[in-house]
Amino acid sequence: MSTQDWATLSNQAxxxxxxxxxxxxxxxxxxxxxxxxxxxxxxxxxxxxxxAAGRPDATPSPPDRSAVSxxxxxxxxxxxxxxxxxxxxxxxxxxxxxxxxxxYEFATTGLLVATGVYLGLVRAYxxxxxxxxITGFCVVVLGLAFLVYVDAGPLVPALHSYxxxxxxxxxxxxxxxxxxxxxxxxxxxxxxxxEARDGASTGYLARLPSAAAIDKVAYRVHAFAFPIWTFxxxxxxxxxxxxxxxxxxxxxxxxxxxxxxxxxxxxxxxxRATAGWRGRAAAIVALVGFATFLFNFVGINLFGSGLHSYAxx
Amino acid sequence: MASTRSASTAxxxxxxxxxxxxxRQLTSMRTALLLLLLLxxxxxPGSLIPQSKVDPLAVKLFADKHPTLTPVLDRIGGFSVYxxxxxxxxxxxxxxxxxxxxxxxxAVYARxxxxxxxxxxxxxxxxxxxxxxxxDQPVPEVLDRAQRLLRAQxxxxxxxxxxxxxxxxxQRGYLREAGNLLFHVCLVVxxxxxxxxxxxxxxxxxxxxEGEGFSNTLTxxxxxxxxxxxxxxxxxPFRLQLDSFQADFQLDGPQRGAPRLFEARGDLVSRPxxxxxxxxxxxxxxxxxxxxxxxxxxxxxxxxxxxRDGDGNVVFSGAxxxxxxxxxxxxxxxxxxxxxxxxxxxxxxxxxxxxxxxADGTPxxxxxxALRPRLGLFAFHxxxxxxxxxxxxxxxxxxxxxxxxxxxxxxxxxxxxxxxxRAQLPDGLGSISFDGLRxxxxxxxxxxxxTTVPLVAGVLAIGGLVVSLTLRPRRAWVRARRExxxxxxxxxxxxxxxxxxxxxxxxxxxxxxxxxxxxxxxS
Numbered sequence: 035m036s037t038q039d040w041a042t043l044s045n046q047a048x049x050x051x052x053x054x055x056x057x058x059x060x061x062x063x064x065x066x067x068x069x070x071x072x073x074x075x076x077x078x079x080x081x082x083x084x085x086a087a088g089r090p091d092a093t094p095s096p097p098d099r100s101a102v103s104x105x106x107x108x109x110x111x112x113x114x115x116x117x118x119x120x121x122x123x124x125x126x127x128x129x130x131x132x133x134x135x136x137x138y139e140f141a142t143t144g145l146l147v148a149t150g151v152y153l154g155l156v157r158a159y160x161x162x163x164x165x166x167x168i169t170g171f172c173v174v175v176l177g178l179a180f181l182v183y184v185d186a187g188p189l190v191p192a193l194h195s196y197x198x199x200x201x202x203x204x205x206x207x208x209x210x211x212x213x214x215x216x217x218x219x220x221x222x223x224x225x226x227x228x229e230a231r232d233g234a235s236t237g238y239l240a241r242l243p244s245a246a247a248i249d250k251v252a253y254r255v256h257a258f259a260f261p262i263w264t265f266x267x268x269x270x271x272x273x274x275x276x277x278x279x280x281x282x283x284x285x286x287x288x289x290x291x292x293x294x295x296x297x298x299x300x301x302x303x304x305x306r307a308t309a310g311w312r313g314r315a316a317a318i319v320a321l322v323g324f325a326t327f328l329f330n331f332v333g334i335n336l337f338g339s340g341l342h343s344y345a346x347x
Numbered sequence: 348m349a350s351t352r353s354a355s356t357a358x359x360x361x362x363x364x365x366x367x368x369x370x371r372q373l374t375s376m377r378t379a380l381l382l383l384l385l386l387x388x389x390x391x392p393g394s395l396i397p398q399s400k401v402d403p404l405a406v407k408l409f410a411d412k413h414p415t416l417t418p419v420l421d422r423i424g425g426f427s428v429y430x431x432x433x434x435x436x437x438x439x440x441x442x443x444x445x446x447x448x449x450x451x452x453x454a455v456y457a458r459x460x461x462x463x464x465x466x467x468x469x470x471x472x473x474x475x476x477x478x479x480x481x482x483d484q485p486v487p488e489v490l491d492r493a494q495r496l497l498r499a500q501x502x503x504x505x506x507x508x509x510x511x512x513x514x515x516x517x518q519r520g521y522l523r524e525a526g527n528l529l530f531h532v533c534l535v536v537x538x539x540x541x542x543x544x545x546x547x548x549x550x551x552x553x554x555x556x557e558g559e560g561f562s563n564t565l566t567x568x569x570x571x572x573x574x575x576x577x578x579x580x581x582x583x584p585f586r587l588q589l590d591s592f593q594a595d596f597q598l599d600g601p602q603r604g605a606p607r608l609f610e611a612r613g614d615l616v617s618r619p620x621x622x623x624x625x626x627x628x629x630x631x632x633x634x635x636x637x638x639x640x641x642x643x644x645x646x647x648x649x650x651x652x653x654x655r656d657g658d659g660n661v662v663f664s665g666a667x668x669x670x671x672x673x674x675x676x677x678x679x680x681x682x683x684x685x686x687x688x689x690x691x692x693x694x695x696x697x698x699x700x701x702x703x704x705x706a707d708g709t710p711x712x713x714x715x716x717a718l719r720p721r722l723g724l725f726a727f728h729x730x731x732x733x734x735x736x737x738x739x740x741x742x743x744x745x746x747x748x749x750x751x752x753x754x755x756x757x758x759x760x761x762x763x764x765x766x767x768x769r770a771q772l773p774d775g776l777g778s779i780s781f782d783g784l785r786x787x788x789x790x791x792x793x794x795x796x797x798t799t800v801p802l803v804a805g806v807l808a809i810g811g812l813v814v815s816l817t818l819r820p821r822r823a824w825v826r827a828r829r830e831x832x833x834x835x836x837x838x839x840x841x842x843x844x845x846x847x848x849x850x851x852x853x854x855x856x857x858x859x860x861x862x863x864x865x866x867x868x869x870s
Contacts, residue, residue, distance in 0.1 A: 187602045191609050191630040257816040261809050269805050278631050280642035280791040281550065282798065283541070285401055285429050290394040297387040303816075304380045311380060319384075326387075334394070 041128035041186045047121030048142055052176040054114035055169050061107035062166040068100035069238030100241070107165050108156065114172070115149045122146050129186040134202040135193055137335050141179040143203075145172050147210025151255065155214065161251055163242050167217035182336075197274035204266035209327060211259035212299075216324035218252035219317040226314060249313065253306060256320060260299050267292035291330035298323035373440070374447035382441040389437050393428030396420060400427060442535065449531045456524050463505045464518035467824035467839075476853045477839035480861065486512045486827045489836055489860065493825035496859050502823060512828030520821055526814025533808035537801040544797035549573035549582075556649045556666045556787040560588040563639075563792065585636050587626070589613040592786040594646060596715050604675065604715050611643055611788050628788075638794050645789030647671045647678055648698050650722050656687035656777040663687075668787045669698040670742060675712040676700045681744050682724075682779070683731050691731045692777055693744045696724040708761075722764045722781045726752040726772055752776075825860070836860065 035043075122142050126133040133139045152168045155161040189198075226245040242248065271292065272282035283289060302323055305316035372378055397405035406426050410417040424431025471477050482489065493515045494504050502517035551571040555561050563586065565571060565579045573579070595608040609630055614623035617636055628634050634641040647670060654663035662684040669680030682694040701714035702721035710723055730748030732739070739745060752760040752773055762770040762779070769780035822841045827834050838860065840853050 184602065185600060187597070187600060187605070188607060190606050194629075195631040197631075261812045261816065264809055264812060269802075269809065273802070274631075276795070276798070277633060278642075279644060280633065280640060280793045282795065285393055285398060287394040290390055294387045294390050294394075297383055297390070301380055301383040301387070304376060304383060308376045308380050310377070 037128045037130065037186070040124045044121045044124035044128055044186065047117050047124060048176065048179075051114045051118035051121055052173060054110055054117060055172040055176065058107045058110035058114060059166065059169040059173050061103050061110055062169055065100050065103035065107060066166060066238050068098075068103060069241055100238070104162055104165065107169065108162055111149065111165065111169055112153060114169075115146070115153060118142065118146050118149065125186055129188070131189060132199050132203070133186075134198060134206065135189045136184055137182040137331075138179050138184055140202065140206060140331070141175055141182070144206045144209045144213070145175055147207050148172070148213040149210075151211050151214045151258075152217075155251065155255070159251055161218070163221060163248075164214065164217050167220060168214065171213060171217065192278055195274060195277065197270060197277065201266055201270040201274050204262050204270055208259045208263035208266055209331070211255055211262070212324050212327055215252055215255035215259060216321055218248060218255060219320040222248040222252055222317050223314065223321075226317075245313075249317070252317065252320065256299065256302060260303065263296060263299065267296055287334045288330060291326060291334055295323055295326045295330060298326055370447065373444050374451075376448070379441065379444045379448060382437060382444055386437050386441060389434050390428070392425060393434075396425050396428070398426060398428065400430075442538065445531055446535060449528055452524070453528055456528060459524070460521055464503055464516040465822060466507065467514040467516055467826050471824055471826060471837040471839040474839040474841055476841070476850050477837065478853050478857045479835060479837040480857060482834050482836060482861065484834055486829055486834055489827040489834055490515050490825065493827075493860060496856065497823055497825075502821075511830075512826065512834070514824060514826040517823040518820065520818045523815050523818040523820050526811040526818065529811030530808045530815060531811075533804040533811060536804035537808065540797060540800035540804060544795055544801070546574040546576040547797065548793065548795045549577045550791065550793035552644075552789060552791050554668050554787050554789050555587075555589045556668060557589055557592055557785040558666075560586060561790070562586045568792075583637050583639050584618055585639075586616045586619075587613055587634075587641070588615075588623070589788060592646060592788055594716065594786065606715070609643060609646055638796060640793060642791040642793070643788055644791045645671075647676065647787055647789075648700060648717065648720070649785045649787045650680075650698055650720075650781055651783040651785060652682055652694075652722075653780045653782055654682060654684045654687065654692060654694070654777065655779075656684065656689075656692065657775055658688055660688070662692070662777075666785045666787070669696070674715065676715040677710060677712045679742070681742055683733070683741075683744070684777075685731050685733050687777060690728040690776065691733075692772070693727040693729075693731050693749055694724050694779060695727070695744050696722060698722055702763075717784055720766060720784055724762045724764065724770070724779060725759055726762070726779070728752065728772075728776055823856070825856075 122133055122139075125139060125142070129135070134143055148168065149172060152161070152164055155164070221242065222245055225239060225242050225248055228239045229245050267289075271289070275284065275289075276282040298319060302316055302319045305311035305319050311319075397409050399406045420426060424433070428434055468474065472479065484492075490506060490508075490513050494506065497504050497515065497517040500519070502519040503521070504515060504517045507514045507516065549572065551568040553561055553567060553569050561567055563582050563584060565582065589611060590613045592612070593608065593610045594606065597603050597605045597607055611628040613626060613628075615626045615634065615636070616623050626634055628641065628643045630643055633643075647668060649666040649668045651666045652663065653661060656662045663682060663686075667680050667682055669678035671678045676698075678698040680696055680698065682696070684692040684694075697710050699710055699712040699719075699721045700716060701712050701718040703711045703713045705711050727744065727746065727749035729750045732745040732748050754760045754773075760773065764770055764779075764781035766781055766783060769778055771778045819842055824837075824839050826837045829835075838853055838857050840856070
């Protein structure tokens with residue numbers, strides 16, 4: 035296959051993955067819509083002594099349409115992950131380098147990581163309840179990524195460095211995990227509010243695990259992402275900057291916002307250990323952290339100036 | 348502390364107590380958290396307002412655009428946010444809070460590491476995860492087995508015994524706090540290391556044109572800044588000569604014009620008397636000369652220009668760096684000929700590497716490489732203002748004492764030269780010629796001593812962070828007592844950080860203690 039064929043394959047794969055993500059999202063929305071109907075079976079108490087995620091008994095006599103939709107959503111997400119993986123790898127083959135050289139490539143790789151982290155968590159902790167947010171996020175971001183699409187090609191000289199592999203991949207992994215963490219924190223806020231209001235929620239909300247269990251998942255994802263972000267932004271970034279620009283830290287807008295993201299997530303970790311900040315406030319801080327990450331990626335790339343002008347658009 | 352008085356109701360605190368109260372507030376987690384959020388907020392303006400240390404040109408453009416806002420911003424340090432008093436105040440307070448928080452914690456931790464694991468609570472069954480069972484094994488045998496099992500799970504184990512039986516107390520995950528402390532200590536080391544390193548470092552920029560050289564002395568720099576403890580006599584006395592510069596750009600496809608390769612070649616004399624050594628300098632591959640590094644951070648075109656005055660004398664000759672404005676390398680530059688007679692001559696111009704003819708005469712460059720180079724010039728005569736004594740930028744023409752040459756329609760005279768062409772100025776005041784084209788490189792020459800300390804501390808900090816975020820300190824107790832001729836065994840575990848499924852963990856421990864499943868109760 036020529037590089038042109040690989041490039042075409044990559045484009046088709048990413049487009050296909052977008053469609054599959056959209057279908058997965060619809061399936062999860064259907065899961066939610068069916069779940070809104072009053073529960074036909076009495077819900078067992080979901081909070082066990084161990085605080086682990088309890089799931090409702092999934093064997094009602096008529097088929098549970100909500101559960102079926104949810105499983106379809108999950109299967110479609112697995113499929114979309116595989117197709118997106120093909121897209122990212124083919125992109126790298128087409129460009130004859132790691133596919134992390136511009137905004138489009140970073141977005142596709144970051145979403146691949148986010149979906150991978152999500153699917154890993156589904157296996158480990160059964161976090162299917164993140165499905166609607168994760169698939170919706172993937173659809174929206176992949177759709178927007180086409181706006182900053184550039185053809186696969188070689189890199190500008192400033193990116194000719196093996197630090198591209200370390201710095202950008204670490205940033206993509208941390209960013210993907212932050213996305214999952216933000217989704218979990220958002221679900222937490224909804225569930226905690228429902229729990230505070232009436233204690234025993236109904237419909238879809240009742241199918242979610244307890245707020246405490248959701249909070250635990252959110253914390254774990256953030257605790258995984260934070261050291262990686264620290265490495266990407268505050269170790270690998272400065273080392274590369276030293277080689278490329280002769281200074282390891284220069285308050286370039288991208289650096290400033292990477293620093294802000296780091297400080298906000300550090301605040302999140304502290305907030306979880308501070309009385310009066312646990313729970314709701316901490317979850318909001320986590321969402322703010324993800325917002326700063328997104329602003330750094332979108333706002334600074336497209337509208338800002340500075341040395342990190344690699345959007346390619 | 349003997350005092351139980353509430354701070355809010357006390358009419359007048361003794362000053363010592365007030366200081367202690369302030370200190371406790373400053374070093375509390377809540378304050379640290381607020382300071383962290385404040386730090387994030389305080390860093391924002393510096394990314395939105397141009398910073399004079401990052402991009403002085405952008406600051407100048409901003410000042411021209413916002414004449415009323417600029418003085419206000421300038422007064423509050425808006426153009427140097429990261430060295431402003433308020434930004435410094437936030438991070439210094441954060442540092443004090445941090446140090447005040449972890450120094451006592453180190454002492455607490457040192458005691459905790461030496462102390463025995465905490466004793467078993469009286470009622471183990473009241474703990475969130477506990478179980479009990481009855482066995483025929485004697486008490487010492489049960490406790491002995493519990494010790495071995497817990498040790499194998501990397502618990503620190505100790506035993507107590509009393510008249511009816513005994514208990515095993517165990518704790519693990521001591522390294523969590525160590526990792527946490529390591530992270531915070533390393534953070535301070537990084538910041539101190541960066542601060543100290545910057546005192547001794549220096550950074551300078553210089554433009555070198557093909558065929559020219561650079562000697563590492565202060566006077567040769569276009570811009571230079573150094574730390575407070577840097578002595579310019581310490582500049583290593585190297586010299587480099589730039590022979591050629593190669594710039595390759597993408598020729599086709601959607602990324603046409605994107606840079607592909609920048610490479611500077613020349614000779615380096617590392618110290619006076621040393622033999623010249625060829626070098627090749629690329630982006631991401633700095634040249635190391637002792638502790639000093641030379642970086643390629645920019646490039647552009649330097650048209651070779653000759654100016655003759657009204658008497659026909661050559662009053663200027665040389666390659667003039669034109670600074671690129673955008674990625675198509677449209678570049679701006681200035682030529683000053685103070686020795687011209689009868690009047691001084693000045694030129695403002697633009698350079699187009701690949702000029703495209705447009706209907707309205709707008710200068711457009713279609714490609715960054717010099718495929719169809721054109722030099723556009725506006726000419727001035729009069730007083731260049733160089734005698735006033737105030738230093739002038741070589742890239743700016745002071746127009747106050749100058750009159751612009753005009754054409755027949757009384758419009759500003761514009762000359763567009765191709766290489767080798769010469770244009771005459773009106774009224775026999777002289778001529779200017781575009782003799783050839785060279786390229787220039789912008790070099791940054793800098794030394795940042797002491798970067799090893801922050802780097803090592805940073806890597807250690809990440810190690811500490813991972814340990815403190817993954818390890819879970821856990822306590823376990825096994826109590827056995829003799830009752831009615833049999834042994835009652837109680838097992839409990841307690842996590843100091845919530846997270847794992849302790850219930851099944853206790854069950855697992857019970858099963859291994861018994862060696863076989865029997866009736867057990869779990870709550």
